[in-house]
Amino acid sequence: MDVFSSATDLLRDRRPERPVLALRPHAASRAAAWFLANFPGRVLYAAKANDARQVTDALVEAGVTAFDVASLVEIERVAGIEGAELYFMNPVKSRGAIARAYREFGVRRFAFDTADELDKVLEETDGAGDLTLFLRIACPNTHSLIPLEGKFGASQEDAPALLLKARQRAKRLGITFHVGSQAVVPAAFGEALRQVGQLIVSSGVLVDAIDIGGGFPARYPHSDPPALSSFMEEIVRAADELAVKHSCELLCEPGRALVAEAESVIVRVDARRGNALYINDGAFGTLFDAAYSGFRFPARLVTPDRQKTASPEAEFVLYGPTCDSSDYLPGPFVLPACVDEGDYLEIGQVGAYGRVLANRFNGFGEFDEVLLTDEPMLSMFDSSEDDAQAVWPARA
Known part of the structure; x- marks a missing residue:
């Protein structure tokens, strides 16, 4: 090229x-380095955002090894990356996609938001004992420019029973949510994490991981969000209030913020x-x-x-x-x-x-x-941004 x-x-x-x-792969590399240095947990790339090989390679070279995938095509595209960890986070998957993901590509991490979807995952993996299962819960998208609520997410009423059922079958259990694309208010993540904390307490079910999804913003002429460091500060504060903070891994799925x-x-x-x-x-x-x-x-x-x-x-x-x-x-x-x-x-x-x-x-x-090789027209990652390290350590 x-x-x-x-x-x-x-x-x-x-x-x-x-x-x-x-293409400006160096911009993707810089964004990935920032997230890896500042997010207090594991960073997954939302592979749907951009499938250019040069962009993916730049993210991997910067240190991104985990991927949020939504289809077999995305799985096939990233499965060949050495050391790649694949998270099949589409809450509705075909039986064939589940079976192939598990048997052919070694996928062990799946999302669900209903009892039927959970049963489907368990049946197509023959009741495997090595699964990490993430319950997708509904949360408000009031702070995002592109709301994603309505299609996916278990209600607060249904979630406790789903957590209990999954806990009995999962090797590791997680909760995930999405605050909407281009979230422009850091409090969106804090509010959702507090909702997760209430669910954990009310259900009495311990979880091993919390995936806060994507939604981290990029900069546009119509949308000049706060510095990403303020989002991290909000996430750290809210995560530190969780009862499971010492035993729970935190994950995120940036797409737009990494590659815009x-x-x-x-x-x-x-x-x-x-x-x-x-x-x-x-x-x-x-x-x-x-x-x-x-x-x-x-x-x-x-x-x-x-x-x-x-x-x-x-x-x-x-x-x-x-x-x-x-x-x-x-x-x-x-x-x-x-x-x-x-x-x-x-x-x-x-x-x-x-x-x-x-x-x-x-x-x-x-x-x-x-x-x-020049710089993007707008950037969230200029030298004036506070790059202080987050304080809630990642856990394996």
């Missing part, structure tokens, strides 16, 4: 016809109509969240022409290349007012869920790929 110092450097070399996915900065997309403007720019990637490509989740991504005009980049700014909306009118990105995207047909834009922070959501609607969806 070709390497360039920046998107501008790329355009000095070529005028790409297709959108270009610009690790990729951008370079697009061409194919038409301008007033303040609307028609570009060659969009809602059915890497920019799904900009169309359907209300995200604003950072954008900049990419050109060696300094006069163009120095012109006054204006707000634009974007349309993708398909014939679907929902292929619309309201932004607004702040760019030089002179931007026009034939210009190129770099749109940042698409490393989380961008490439994995892209499809081939209308025949679009093919990308070139390059490596860039």
Whole structure:
């Protein structure tokens, strides 16, 4: 894969016809190093967020060896990584996927949120005695930009009986939850952990692990969350209040926070109509969240022409290349007012869920790929952030 110092450097070399996915593995490596140094437990990468080999390799080289996987395809992709620990955390799995995960790929960690799903896991593993079982519980998603509640999670009323049943069959028992994607308030994790603490006390069932899920935020023009260190401080405080704090392993499943900065997309403007720019990637490509989740991504005009980049700014909306009118990105995207047909834009922070959501609607969806060595357009991991070590030690 070709390497360039920046998107501008790329355009000095070529005028790409297709959108270009610009990978910055060094950004993923830096994010992983921060989580490994600051999270008080085991860090799992949520493999669904980005499946680029260069990104995964960067995470592994930084020290990430555990993976939250949701399908056999994700299992097959990461199972070959030396020393990989796989956590099959999708609360609803097919019987065939459970059996293959257990027998062919050595998966021993499974999530469930109903008695039926627990029975399914036990039956398809022939009542194995080496399972770690995580009960997914429901928790409020009031502090996240993309709520994930409603589809999964045992209620507070059902959870005690499920914990007791799983405790009788599991080698290790855990509880897991998810506060929603792009959680912007540290208290979200503290509130959920206190809910877990109440459940443990009320059920009378001891657990060996608590997986606090993902939801850790990245930085966007519309969402400037507190420093990640404040999230860790909240987690440490809440975890320290748990009755099982001395015997319970803590885990997390970051996806967005690890990889959002690790990729951008370079697009061409194919038409301008007033303040609307028609570009060659969009809602059915890497920019799904900009169309359907209300995200604003950072954008900049990419050109060696300094006069163009120095012109006054204006707000634009974007349309993708398909014939679907929902292929619309309201932004607004702040760019030089002179931007026009034939210009190129770099749109940042698409490393989380961008490439994995892209499809081939209308025949679009093919990308070139390059490596860039410059810094992301926005970052949660700058030198001003407090990198103090967390104080609740990880446990094997």
